[in-house]
Amino acid sequence: MDQQYRFSEIEKKWQERWEKDNSFRTVEDPQRQKFYLLEMFPYPSGKLHMGHVRNYSIGDVLARHLTMRGYNVLHPMGWDSFGLPAENAAIKHGIHPDIWTHDNIKEMREQLKTLGLSYDWNREVATCDPDYYKWMQWIFIQFFKRGLAYKKKNPVNWCPACQTVLANEQVVDGACERCHEVVVKKELEQWYLKITDYAQRLLDDLEQLPGWPAKVKLMQKNWIGRSVGADVDFAIEGREEKMRIFTTRPDTLYGVTYMVLAPEHPLVSELVKGSGQEKAVAAFLDQLQHLSDIDRSATTLEKEGVFIGRYAINPMNNERIPIYIANYVLMDYGTGAIMAVPAHDQRDFEFAVKYNIPIPPVIDPGDPEIDLLNLESAFEAEGTMINSGPFNGMNSADAIEAFIEHLEKEGLGSRTINFRLRDWLISRQRYWGTPIPMIHCQKCGWVPEKEENLPVLLPTDVEFTGRGESPLASSPTFRKTECPLCGGPAEREIDTMDTFLDSSWYFLRYTDAKNDKAAWDVAKANYWMPVDQYIGGVEHAILHLMYARFFNKFLYDIGLSPTVEPFTNLLTQGMVLKDGSKMSKSKGNVVSPEEIIQRYGADTARLFILFASPPEKELEWSDTGVEGSFRFLNRVYRLVAELPDSIRQADSSAQIVTSDDKELAHVLNQTIAKVTEDIAERMNFNTAVSAIMVLVNELYRCRALPDGSVSAGLFHLAIEDLALMLAPFVPHLAEELWEGIGHSESLYREAWPTADPALLVRDEVEIVVQLNGKIKEKIKVASDLTDAAAFAETVLANPKVQALLAGQTVVKTVPVPGKLINIVVKKE
């Protein structure tokens, strides 16, 4: 063994060896317990960043550890390779997106390989390759066939910078999630996936995911936003049509003093005709037109509206109620219309105050401090029903049920559940995405491309201008085609799919990545699915993770996925920060993984990232911390490189002769137990590393002792176990150490060490003696004293404890065997 830790040579040597031996190739094996370990695949931007290094280092620790524990581990990697940056490069530099993307993939694959990650590259997928998007199109057609994909004209979110529409989930604070440009509304005919059909199941099945962070489940729950209430029909004075509203508070029906339609509601133009309010309404609508979507939805915006000159009739008491339009009612939730109860809804309250509308209470809070006839704000909590005819005296929460029953019996309304979740708009007016495999025929309407004709290839004869409609429209050959049904002239859809579709099923494709007959072989999916552990950034808590759950449920329903949920356990890793903020080019605080690998090696980079912070927390980058990790690896290397032949060549054995043997064996077994638990059960890699450091410190202590203090066989064993335990964290160095103490085979498939329970405990343990809860003394007692009474007796008999108790009376003792005793005393 070289006397110096030459990390670049070592890392190169082992990477080549792994590649040559095909070490990480995985095949289905019904005899072995499978483990599907997945990290979120990256967008191939061309450069690996520290977030990737963290994500993939965490995954690799688990993959290597579980392999050593005997699991058949599926650990794949691929590329989420459709998307805007490639197209922007085409517009800016004239490079075709396909070339740009594949160059980037090549570069990033090399970078991932320098990290020594244990991927089965035979299963690599790239979503932009026709052999992948062929099956994307096939899945889309399955959605269409079951009525879950449809085209509809609707006001949609339009990003003027990206020149494309966006899904609701991709609009953050009224701006584009990608480029932060302010999003505008545009009326367009677009493709949607009916995710709302799955809303209830997406919500309910969160319960089946105890291995997910509560935070992520809560975010999804809020996003789905289920509310139970009733649809109620209000008659409109002098008209045939009814006004249907949705409310979660049917108990307040007697307190309605006005009604509101969303400004975009189709009834508005009908009703306003001949009402005498045409001018006022037109002026109000015009004023709204000039507000951006952000301003329109700001909670700080004052509630404003205008009376439209018509009245509704309250079905409960036949009161005449004025109808308004107002800026605070949304067209795309519920029925786009509400009943307003100012006494019991804060928004309605503010509006009523502004427009001098009466605020009659129908629920008594039973609180003398609240003046019901002169409310300062709406009372939204539970109370006793008043002014509500036959419902008076009921508890308002019970009254909700009673009102719904009444409405249903009288045919005035019905129980309804509404979700905040909207259908998923998946059309994008871009080139670099999966073509939507649909054809429009004058006679037959929208018809899917025949499955045997898939994939619908992206045309290459297009222009990239970055403006106007989809670039696919500029292809002279793409659009014109024949109807798959009647053979008549027809036109292809020119929009492409949102790239979030591509990443909603890649975990299934990995189970059978090269299949060209089907999306995957169901038998293989049955073996590997579900993903046992999924790892990625928390920024995907809603978008990707909800879409993937939706896809999987659909694929489950049609018999292609074996489980209702795709990801059993989820680890959301924290961000990598520098100087307290996210690394970014604009802040100039980016540390490149390449540079760190070159200076210290991949093992140091991995170790630092795993050691500095628990995985789900943010990680503050520290240059001196990296130095420290590098120093530790040097220290480990030297330990083995400087090993005397007597130890190097000794047969490893757990032979214990001396007291130092006892101590070393104890530390070694403690370390094995802790590292095993920290990796597999707690996923606290930082404490696993610190435990290994403790072992290394102990080995250094032993090394400095006079000859013969520690048995050679035991020391040899400790070094072997050290190498095995280091393997998941710093695989290259671990292999080198393993070879350095006389092994010729790679340690990758070597068994993980197990702790000997007999050696986990010492003969004597130090316990704490407290007097009235304060630590006064530490004494040693036999560790097998597990009986509380015997333990207390032994401790009290100790002369040191006797001295402490002089002049005091023992009131009570609280013994905790093996740990502590608290003696409650009082002065005599």
Added chain:
RNA sequence: GCCGGAGUGGCGGAAUUGGCAGACGCACAGGACUUAAAAUCCUGCGAUUCUUACAGGAUCGUACCGGUUCGAUCCCGGUCUCCGGCACCA
């Protein structure tokens, strides 16, 4: 505004079931080695304080105030700060 989460040395963090607060590392200080430096090895390292000193002892200390308990970083109530999600969803 609503809903979550978190506050521990100079710093990153540890304390797994209510039982020794600060493991491990970084930074810093001192020492050994060296002509010297780097590297390496060893030692110290929460605050205040007592004791002539050695050795040791005392008090305080996990954002703040209070509670439960023999015992609280951990449980309960309240306050403050920071972070994240949602934000007119009727």
